[in-house]
Amino acid sequence: MKKRFVVISLLFVFGFFFGSWALTSQASASAEIKLDQGKWCPEVKARLETLIAQNAGKGKKVIFDFDNTLICRDIGEATFAAMAGEKKLTLKNIPLEITPPFTLNGKRISPDNAENITMFYEDFLSATKHQPGEACPYSNGYAWVVQIMAGMTPADILSFTEKAYAKGIARQDSENPNLQETKINGYRQPFFYPEMTDLAGLFLKNGYDVYVISASNIWTVRWMVIKNLNPLIQARHGEGLGIAPDHVIGVSVLLEDTRTGELHKDPLLVRTNKAYANMNLEELANYKLTSQIVYPLTGYFGKVANIIKFITSDRPFLIAGDSPNDHPMLNMAENRLWITRLEKMGYQEKTVKLIDNSLPGEWLLQPVLYKKSPGFVSSQADLDQSFSTKPSSKKTPDAVVQFLKKFGKLQKF
Incomplete structure (x- = not known):
């Protein structure tokens, strides 16, 4: 009887200390997983940190749209504009x-x-x-x-993407509201949201399997990820981190290998040709674009099809997007980060309807601007400050905020 009491006591003590250690470790891990403050809405930032901490190290799937989600503005359209401006198209x-x-x-x-x-x-x-x-x-x-890029090589495309991105020069638009918007042939030039760069890196650092899926041409988006986003992630979160080339999915056409005459599909070629995957310009110059689309197209429900085909048939842990083009894939996620463009009332009207009829799961809404004073917006006071020199331009953003609050969103904004 005494022996049984001792055993039970030891189990109780062990359980108490183990439980305390587990709780302390969990709290410690949670404390370590912090996003830079940036201009996150405080409640969105806190919830993302908790989600990352609670599910770290499990290889869960996280998927980002690219244009107007990871970056502010649209690199695919800016690349097209650069081509048109130089009469390439x-x-x-x-x-x-x-x-x-x-x-x-x-x-x-x-x-x-x-x-x-x-x-x-x-x-x-x-x-x-x-x-x-x-x-x-x-x-x-x-x-x-x-x-319409048929006849070009991926290397040709990247020369225009480089001009359109221009090392992220458009970041200056967010730093000085009095500047004219940085454009190329009439299209706004993009830059990476620092908050999203940090978020993608934090997911990678904590054992998540991160993908990018875009409706822009694949070579432009992959170049932006491999040559620009990954170095930003590594500078913030450590060497060796980055999104793999075959984890970047976008619109592509059949490619002709000019050395052999064989046709290739990008989603397969990126897995078998290391030089091609790493955006080696000499290798990319050996492939010529045809006009034949590779299906499924990475737009709307085609994004879901690509997720099922190349990523997972289960519900991804988190998906981030900004437009109705992302709605089908957002609906299938367990958690959603909605980049809420305050200049786009129509987008928010459609999103409210989706939220009310979506599969179970969380929706986190993070307001942004992409025209004047572009970037994340943390609060109404921050929004007011962004338009302090030109308050008349705030009419639509204010209306969008009030609309969302009316339907129970952005209550703490």
Whole structure:
């Protein structure tokens, strides 16, 4: 009887100390997992830190959209604009068989009467919006803007991406609200949100399996990740961290290897050709783009298809996005980080409907600006400060905030 009492006592003591150690370790781990303050909404930052700490080291899948999510603005469109500005792409030198005429708002649009190729593209994005039930209006535009690059090599594309990114020069727009927006041929130039760079690095550092999926051309996005994002992550979180080349998924076309005449698909080639995967320009110059899209296209529900095909058939742990193009994949995630563009009322109206009808899981809303004074916005006071020199420009952002609060979102903003 005495022996049993001793054993039970020892088990109790061991359990008490083990439990205390576990709680202390968990609290310690949680304390170590901290995002830089930046301009996060405090409650979003705190919740992300908790989620990361509670699920660290398990290899869970985290997926980021790229344009207007990891970066502010759109690198795919900026690259296209750079090509158009230097006449690499014009309405006279692109495949007309994939450039159909159409009627938009009663006006006939065609390569013959469009003012220029960028104007045609902007109209083409809206070509099917007139149809009731159209949930994926930009899909054909996402495909077309890559198809018309037929005949180029990935190396050719990257020379224009480098000009469009310009080492993140547009970051200056967020530092001085009096500056004109940094543009290339009329399109805003992008820069990395420092808060998102930090977040991606923190996920990698804590054992998550991180992917990027984008509706921009794959070579531009992969170059941005491998050559620009990964070094930023390593500078903040340590050497060796980074998103793998085959973890970057985007719009692509069949590639012809000019040495052999064989056709290749990017999602497979990136897994078998190390030089190609690492964006070696000499290797990339050996492949010529055709006009044949590789399916599934990484737009709307095609993002879900690519996730199932290349990442997981289960619900990913967290997905981050900013537009209705991301809604289908956001819906399948266990946790969602919604980059809330305060200049986009239509996006927020659609998102509120999705949130109310989505699969179970959390939605974290982080407001941002992408036009004037671009960057994260932590609070109403921060928003007011961003437009202190031009308060009239704050009309739409204020309206978006009030709309979201009306539906129970951004209550602490």
